[in-house]
Amino acid sequence: MDNVGIVVDDLEAAIAFFAELGMEVEGRAQIEGRWADRTVGLDGIRSDIAMMRTPDGHGKLELAKYHTPAAVGAEPENPPPNTLGLHRVMFAVDDLDDVLARLRPHGAEPLGEPAQYEDSYRLCYIRGPEGIIVALAQQLG
Structure with a gap:
């Protein structure tokens, strides 16, 4: 890709x-x-x-x-994570809480809250520019 x-x-x-x-x-x-x-x-x-x-x-x-030509908006605006098509873009981060704090002034809105998957990752979905979903993953251990 x-x-x-x-x-x-x-x-x-x-x-x-x-x-x-x-x-x-x-x-x-x-x-x-x-x-x-x-x-x-x-x-x-x-x-x-x-x-x-x-x-x-x-x-x-x-x-x-x-x-x-001018861009057109998607319907519905800010579709949920289970909408058909491009789901999200994920980024590996070193410190999930720090990244969330830095992105909030840029308009990032969490869809849920940070959660831990087993002993492997802390994960969080946020809504980024133009409503796209950006996932953040902090590897643990």
């Missing part, structure tokens, strides 16, 4: 959110032209993207802000 794409309305806020998770901006670009229209299947595409990578360099997120 090369990357996961996420369409956002506020590109700078999304960059700040994922940077707080330790991701780094690898590059930014404006996307437009016939090749983009043909690839995506929309006419008149003009978007800004930011490619972000995990600190180990193995995972990437492509954040995209569409100027034209």
Whole structure:
């Protein structure tokens, strides 16, 4: 897998959110032209993207802000975790409580509460930019 794409309305806020998770901006670009229209299947595409990578360099997120055609919202807004389609993006973290505290100013809202799975992990689901579900996993021991 090369990357996961996420369409956002506020590109700078999304960059700040994922940077707080330790991701780094690898590059930014404006996307437009016939090749983009043909690839995506929309006419008149003009978007800004930011490619972000995990600190180990193995995972990437492509954040995209569409100027034209305008992005459309999903129905229902903020779907629950059992909605068909992309379920969530999970990040391994060293300190779950610290990450939650750092993400709250960026609008992160826990879906439940941190919970422990056996003696292996502490886990928590949060709602991130544009309502996507971001899972956090702290390995124990």
